[in-house]
Amino acid sequence: MKTSGVVGRMARPVLDFVLPPRCAMCKLDVSEPQSLCGPCWAKVTFITDPACAACDRPFEYLVDENALCAACVKERPLPGALRSALVYDDVSRPLLMRFKHGDGTSLAPMMAKWMALRGTDLLKDTDIMVPVPLHWSRLLARRYNQAALLCRELSFIEDASWDPHILKRTRRTASQGHLSKVQRITNVAAAFHVPERQRAQVKDKRILLVDDVMTTGATLGACAKALLGAGARQVNGLVLARTVFRG
Numbered sequence: 532m533k534t535s536g537v538v539g540r541m542a543r544p545v546l547d548f549v550l551p552p553r554c555a556m557c558k559l560d561v562s563e564p565q566s567l568c569g570p571c572w573a574k575v576t577f578i579t580d581p582a583c584a585a586c587d588r589p590f591e592y593l594v595d596e597n598a599l600c601a602a603c604v605k606e607r608p609l610p611g612a613l614r615s616a617l618v619y620d621d622v623s624r625p626l627l628m629r630f631k632h633g634d635g636t637s638l639a640p641m642m643a644k645w646m647a648l649r650g651t652d653l654l655k656d657t658d659i660m661v662p663v664p665l666h667w668s669r670l671l672a673r674r675y676n677q678a679a680l681l682c683r684e685l686s687f688i689e690d691a692s693w694d695p696h697i698l699k700r701t702r703r704t705a706s707q708g709h710l711s712k713v714q715r716i717t718n719v720a721a722a723f724h725v726p727e728r729q730r731a732q733v734k735d736k737r738i739l740l741v742d743d744v745m746t747t748g749a750t751l752g753a754c755a756k757a758l759l760g761a762g763a764r765q766v767n768g769l770v771l772a773r774t775v776f777r778g
């Protein structure tokens with residue numbers, strides 16, 4: 532409709548007056564919608580260089596840009612590179628919990644913006660983004676897949692394509708919170724596959740796996756294995772937050 536632009540331009544200040552933008556963490560008034568206030572921004576640990584080339588674990592000192600952390604020298608979470616916008620810690624945890632269990636659509640644009648900043652290089656090197664899927668039963672209970680919301684927002688920022696049907700979670704895995712790293716790997720091994728009709732979309736493609744949180748990397752590793760098994764040329768990962776300790 533021709534008038535929609537005019538209405539859109541008028542509606543914004545009116546909405547700002549009725550609902551002034553609030554900090555996504557503490558709800559204080561802020562000037563920009565989809566942002567944090569200064570004190571909350573300062574508390575969140577955004578990952579910046581120097582960091583491990585494979586898993587984005589932050590380093591405390593300057594190193595060669597291809598340097599790997601001790602964990603990745605033994606075993607990388609993904610054959611490609613992983614980038615993470617934030618450290619998953621006591622500050623970011625409540626925000627991520629809200630994102631996962633209720634405020635997904637309102638928080639996704641801000642979170643995707645952070646991810647696009649940290650993942651610029653990986654996004655340039657991507658043919659298609661694939662969200663880590665939820666099992667259908669969990670999707671029904673939760674109503675949305677937080678990884679797919681992030682993909683959708685990233686596609687608006689980067690003009691990149693994404694497809695939530697490429698990977699399927701074939702069995703519901705037990706909640707991973709209390710499991711050790713070895714148990715997690717066993718728990719998710721073979722939980723993902725690429726359906727036959729989606730294989731052409733994967734063959735020889737550079738894929739960017741997208742998820743909200745990485746802990747041990749077992750889930751991303753299992754997804755990458757399924758995609759590479761279906762003929763993907765390269766699999767990188769981009770997450771909103773990662774734990775700094777891999778158990």
Ligand SMILES: [Zn+2]
Pocket residue numbers: 554555556557558559567568569570571572
């Ligand atoms: Zn705040």
Ligand SMILES: [Zn+2]
Pocket residue numbers: 583584585586587588599600601602603
């Ligand atoms: Zn690493």
